[in-house]
Amino acid sequence: MRALVSVSDKTGIVEFAKELIDLGIEIISTGGTYSKLKEAGLPAIEISELTGFPECLDGRVKTLHPIVHAGLLAMRSKPDHMKQLEELNIETIDIVVVNLYPFKATILKDGVTREEAVENIDIGGPTMLRSAAKNYQDVAVVVDPTDYEAVVKELKESNEAKGTLEVTLDTKFYLMQKVFMHTSNYDTMIADYLKKQRQDFDFPETLTMTFEKVQDMRYGENPHQKAAFYREIGKKQGSITDAVQLNGKELSFNNINDTNGALELLKEFTETTVVACKHGNPCGVGSAENLLEAWNKAFSADKVSIYGGIVVANREITLEVAEEIKPVFLEVLVAPSYEKEALELLQTKKNLRILELKDIGVPQNENAYDIKKVNGGLIVQTIDSKLLNQEELKVVTERKPTEKEMDDMLFAWKIVKFVKSNGIAIAKDKQSVGIGPGQVNRVWATKQCFEHADELIDEEAKKGSVLASDAYFPFDDSVEAAHQAGVTAIIQPGGSIRDEDSIKKCNEYGIAMVFTGMRHFKH
CATH class of the missing domain: 3.40.50.1380 (Methylglyoxal synthase-like domain)
Incomplete structure (x- = not known):
């Protein structure tokens, strides 16, 4: 032989x-x-x-x-x-x-x-x-x-x-x-x-891809489903596959999916920002001069939904911030680094999965694939890498937004890009005030957004807030709901055959409205 x-x-x-x-x-x-x-x-x-x-x-x-x-x-x-x-x-x-x-x-x-x-x-x-x-x-x-x-x-x-x-x-x-x-x-x-x-970004006639297993999982989205985690081959800066786990149990299927969504939203921000995420949707987002203030904004935006959620931050976690985070039950915490004392404090929570991701702000390549499995095949597209085109922003109402309103609208627009459609986000002072995800019509998403805000934010705090919609308003009923909630400015793609109805309603109430010419469906 x-x-x-x-x-x-x-x-x-x-x-x-x-x-x-x-x-x-x-x-x-x-x-x-x-x-x-x-x-x-x-x-x-x-x-x-x-x-x-x-x-x-x-x-x-x-x-x-x-x-x-x-x-x-x-x-x-x-x-x-x-x-x-x-x-x-x-x-x-x-x-x-x-x-x-x-x-x-x-x-x-x-x-x-x-x-x-x-x-x-x-x-x-x-x-x-x-x-x-x-x-x-x-x-x-x-x-x-x-x-x-x-x-x-x-x-x-x-x-x-x-x-x-x-x-x-x-x-x-x-x-x-x-x-x-x-x-x-x-x-x-x-x-x-x-x-x-060759920098060949066309979709090939046959698609072959390869991934390496990171780990087998106890189960998938639900306990009766089998699951495993695979990573792409190559250097993927800023992705969860490159994160170093410093504490806690193995990441679950849902942990990975939700954390990835939170990280992709965080990448839209260069300023100090904290994103809280639950079940694939943002539930609290805050930007500020320092991380403690950003954390307080994200946490106070929705103290209920953050329970058992994911929190990601684009600055080092200090001891001061860690002391505020520690009493909150979280599944996953991700940051580029941790002060020694902050990490030691957080590691006392044995079930908190603490991840260090040094290149947390590095965006995906705009030609990367977004893939969805359907029965019998795949649908493949490039990732939604764009936010908006500044040259296409168009004020369509008689009143122009103030500089502060414009800043808040761009903040809300970043959030709504990652809210499942139909999605609405309202914000004020670079803090999410209400988020309405995944409804089958836009007015329900709008009303849901305000109902949640009513539960969490007092009336005075909501006044002067702005609203972002991931796609156009088919009717003016969403503008009506926004006005009743105290919204003073709206950003949306435009493009409905009834745009004039929404513009007219905004003019009636003195609401400034901006069209982006770009939508962000997320199914």
Whole structure:
């Protein structure tokens, strides 16, 4: 029995090879793997000795040879195949242990050139893996060092029970599956790298993507659903996948989803800001000169909904702020850094998941995909990376907004962009006053927004607030509701066939209204 061993990831390879040798299996090897085995004092045949052909082209060609691939692909159950091997003086190869050139590690290096990346595209490795996996009935093919132990165990059990060296068919089928997952992931990384190199942002005719598992989860959105967390391959600054957890239990499915939504809203702000989020919707947002004031604004905007919620901040958490946060039950807290004393205080809450995300303000690439799974397919779009176009802002009412109203409208517009549609947000003094998410018509969203505000904010505090709508008003009933609640300025996309009705109603009440020409549906 013979094994061909050629690995880039040499974790455990010497120990595995020794186990195979002890079972009487002959080892064929190449390049750095051959050198490592010889250094360990293990007998191995170099590939060029087997093929009678030297490695050439700086090692680009060494295993691409009929002696190798015929030995892998010959079906032992076919007499014609075995007769041809005998005539050609070729022996079978029964175990293949291969993993591929470190393409991922190469492209993640700072300053890597295209030439370096291309040179780390493995050719012989995938070819051997595919040959061996195609003939899985006869060849055990191992790409993952974590499978070494299981393969050795089965070989030993077979040897003890029957005096033969065999890996079970079921295990070989499992190993075959891992091969094609491994090579698919590898080829997808290459294709994705080349697409980015060409700055090709078109949607391809076939879409292939690859992700790496971060963790299995206890369950998904609900306890009866299975779940896992995967990350994109590459440097993703400012994303939850790059956060360092400093305290608390593992993140749940809902924690990750809600935290991601909170972070994406936070990225709209450069000033000191705190965002509280619940079930994918913002429930309190505050911007201020310092973090304590921003926290107080976000917290007081909705002291009820923040319970069990997510809080993200774009400045270091100080001890002063930590003392205010500590009494509040939160699931997740994210910030770019923490004062030592602040972290120690917060870590006394053993169930609070504390995350440090140094590049918390870095936005996503505007060409990144937003993907939704539908039954039988995907719908794919670029992310909603724009807020508005300043040149398209248009005051459509007789009264122009004051400078303060305009500041508050832009603040509210950032919030409503991340409120599920139909969405309404009202704000004052860079604090959310009321948020109405996910209603099936816009006036309900508007009324819900004010009903919540009525419960949380006194009448005087609401006067002079502004309103943002993620899409146009189809009727003037939302303006009527806004007026009754004390709103003095409205920002909305415009574009309804009844825009004039809303403009007329605003003029009647002295409300300033601005059209953005851009909507922000979020379904």
